[in-house]
Amino acid sequence: MKNGSFFIPATAPHRGATEKKDVGMKLRFWQKAYLLTLALFLICINVGILSLTVYTHGKNVRAAEEAVKAQQYYVAMSFERDMEYLESNGGSVALLMEGFGAHYRDKGLSIAFLQGEETLYSTISFPYEMENDTLTHLDVEGKRHILISSSVCDGAYQIIIAKNVDSLDVEFRSLMVLYLLTALAVSLFLAVCLYFVLRKLSKPLDSLRETTVAIGAGDFSVTAKEMGNDEFTLLAKSFNAMLAKINSQMADLASDAEKKQMLVDNMAHELRTPLTSIYGYAEYLEKAPVTEEKRVTAAQYIMSQAGRLQKISELLLDSAYIRGNPPEMGEVALHTLLSQVAAQLAFFGEGRGVTLRAEGEQTVIHGNETLLSMLFFNLAENAVKACSQGGEVVLSCKDGRATVRDNGKGMTEEQIAHVTEPFYRTDKSRSRAEGGAGLGLALCKQIVDLHGAEMKISSKPGEGTEISLTFTTWQQPGDGLATNG
Amino acid sequence: MAKILIAEDEPAINDLIKWNLELVGHTCHQVFDGRAALEAAGTGAFDLLILDVMMPALSGFEIMPHLKGQPVIFVTAKAGVQDRLRGLQLGADDYITKPFEILELVERVKAVLRRTKGEMKEFSFDDIRVELTNRRVYKGGVEIPLKPKEFDLLETLIHNRNLALSREKLIELVWNFDYEGDSRTVDVHVQRLRRKLGIAHRLQTVYKTGYRLQV
Incomplete structure (x- = not known):
């Protein structure tokens, strides 16, 4: 009881103090x-x-x-x-x-x-x-x-x-009365003037505050008003700069998320189509009375679609593999490699009435031969697919630069921008008439990045496409292994 | 039965849909891109269009506004709600997402056709005539009395003819989901149908699967 009587009055003044403080906080600047x-x-x-x-x-x-x-x-x-x-x-x-x-x-x-x-x-x-x-x-x-x-x-x-x-x-x-009356009048005048002046001066701050409130509520499209040249304007300017930065980063994030969503969508599409076929034909075989012809066709569809699934999984694995393991690098003679690729694809091209040719000068670069041949094979294969009957694909190299050029259907600017994204296909409808799963160029880009090379795509619809690669690791004639060997 | 246009750029899936719809008696016409689909639809010769969303030339969504109210079912690989909603908002009657089951496809098609074209009124095979609307069955002109569940079973088999239906599926379709009887009930009813209508060669037992009315 002795303690109780001590504690009770002790709390009262505290509460009074905080209330007073709250009132003080409510005043604006x-x-x-x-x-x-x-x-x-x-x-x-x-x-x-x-x-x-x-x-x-x-x-x-x-x-x-x-x-x-x-x-x-x-x-x-x-x-x-x-x-x-x-x-x-x-x-x-x-x-x-x-x-x-x-x-x-x-x-x-x-x-x-x-x-x-x-x-x-x-x-x-x-x-x-x-x-x-x-x-x-x-x-x-x-x-x-x-x-x-x-x-x-x-x-x-x-x-x-x-x-x-x-x-x-x-x-x-x-005199005192006169002075006091004057002071009162001046004070009143000052009070009124000061009110308006300060209101006006603090207006930018208020509008800035409203802007931050709007942003806090999630509206990032607002901007702070910039009027005059004072500190508030400077603050508003730097605030707007910050806002612009945030907006651009959010846009980046959104486009990033969109790309990822597109990848997922495409992935789902790539997987669902063969899955649908495989499941559907198996179910058909189970449930329907089948003729011999239909039995064989169904089985063929199942096999070819399973093959497609396998190709997708291989491409994904390849892509994951390249990401995970830095490959061994060595000397690669580019012209030799291009000739090999042209030869490998000759038969494929013949079937479509497209000729392949390797030209240029021998140039030696630092790289992984397997990956590079994969890269050029992919590029050349795409080039062949882009060509119609009578088309021509030229693989050439000189001084650490390699180009794959075709006179096929070409691409628009927008298509070029997206073409190295996984699963992107220039044909939005994703017709599989030309084969492939749309991972090719994404894989190519990875290989190119791995070699520290630069890939440039230039193309005009209807005229053809040229993909050029510039390797920074090429050896000038007269130095390195080229002379010693 | 109905005339159906199938527009789908993947031959495998186009064929799959065609085969399945032909099983239950529909006539199908296949096209492989959007433009051909639009042309074919323009003839007005089809009771139902099955459109893939992603097709060369024109997408299913792009074709949609030109169709003047013809019944449409979209086939989409995207499971996203947005895509389905967009299809339905454009006026499609239904949608199917890949991968789909045969029975699901047949069921959706049947449902849309029932709404747009009306019930199938009767179905005949051999000397059997089934009046689906007033639930009577005639064999060689003579009415055969069937119990309600026997008729339900026959009707389900007719709608899914040429397709094997598992006993579980038949219980679900004929007796309702929550029926707690065992699958022998199905066997008993199938036996009765075979005996009463003399269709043992048509109402076949499919190994490890179930029953199929093959006509």
């Missing part, structure tokens, strides 16, 4: 700037005006004191002179004092004459208490008076004069 600027301005202007007024007033009071002192001095001098005259010529001191009082009452001064503690004559209508030879301010019914006392005639008499300087204070008060 421009609101904070507004409030702080306004507060600072109000403090400065009021302190400035107040101190100025007080200083002026003090100066006026001092000036009034000097004036009273001067008058007092003059009164004292006159009195001493008149006393001297009375001493030599005789006369009433009381009358003299009365004359002084009357004379100076008209000029707004009150005078008292004292001898020791005793007041001889006085026109001062209020009580006072003063030391000798001092100056004092006295508040009489809210009105300021300046009183000065001094001794005259070698200390025989004291003269006190008093002057009403209430006009000073009245002036001060009215």
Whole structure:
């Protein structure tokens, strides 16, 4: 119970503190700037005006004191002179004092004459208490008076004069009121102006914030407004640059995903077609009454489609193999290799009325012979397929460059761009009349990359295609093995 | 039965569809690319078009708008919902994804034809005439009384004629999926049909598979 009573009040102030903090967080930047600027301005202007007024007033009071002192001095001098005259010529001191009082009452001064503690004559209508030879301010019914006392005639008499300087204070008060009214008006004007100025200045920040909110909600098509030349604009600019980068990367990702999706789609198509045939004909054999002719046809379809599946799997494996194992590299004589490929395909070409020819100069490159022959075989085979009756495929090489050229049907720009993607076929309908599964060129690209070579495809629909390969590893005549051997 | 146009660029699959549809009595015409398909469809001679989606020259989807409401079944290798939806939105009656089973193909074709062309009213073979609409069977002009399930079985066999149906499949088609009787029920009914109609040579037992009405 002792602990309980300790803990309960301890939590209460904490909650209060966090609430206060929350309120503070809710203020926007421009609101904070507004409030702080306004507060600072109000403090400065009021302190400035107040101190100025007080200083002026003090100066006026001092000036009034000097004036009273001067008058007092003059009164004292006159009195001493008149006393001297009375001493030599005789006369009433009381009358003299009365004359002084009357004379100076008209000029707004009150005078008292004292001898020791005793007041001889006085026109001062209020009580006072003063030391000798001092100056004092006295508040009489809210009105300021300046009183000065001094001794005259070698200390025989004291003269006190008093002057009403209430006009000073009245002036001060009215000045204060005027100043405060001015300050209030200026402050109001400032408050309004500052509000609009800060609102306008913080507008870009607000619009930037709205943009980020939109992006946060998933809309990447928005851009931040860029107006003017200030930091907000710079921020908006760099923000837009960032957004553009993000957008382009997202587009890249999307196109990447699209490519992958296409690969998967094509793969599904490649696999489903033979699968459908194999399953379908087997089912047909199982369920339908079959003639001998149909039995044989069905079996042939099953076999040929199984062959197709095998070819796809081989190509995929080849492609995976090349990716997984760096092949052994050696010297490869390109022209010899091209001649071999042309010879291997001669029969295939003959069947289609296409002639194959190897030309150019012998050039030796660094590479894997098996893969390179696979590469050129693939390229030449594609070239033959692209040709119609009477077409020609030329394999040539010179100085580390090899080209495979045909005068077949050619390709469009778009087809060229996609042609090295796995399973892509220039004919969208994917007719298999020309055979192959569409992995050929993708495989070729891998082999080319492996050799650090560059593959360039140039083609015009209806005129033919030229694929040129530039090997960076070729040996100039006169160096390397070519001379030694 | 119906006249059907098959447009499919793969000869293997084109033949497969043709063979199967011919089994159940349809007449088929084969084309191997989109343009030929469009030309053939233009004659208006077909009750149903079976179109491959990916064909040379014109795709199945591209042909679709020119078909003036002829019944269409798409054949697609893509299992994606988008492709199927696109086909159906274009006005196709149905679609089949590769790989498909024979019975599925026959069933889809039958369903589409029933919607567009109406039920097959009667079917005859040898001296047997089956009136499918009013469920009567005549042999040599004489009505043979059949129990309801016996008639259902006969009807199923007629719709899938020349195709072997397993006992399980027959139970599914004739007795419903959740029938809990054993497959001997099928044997019993087949025996009765053979005896009542004298069609033992037509209603064949297929080794390790099931039964087939061969006509």
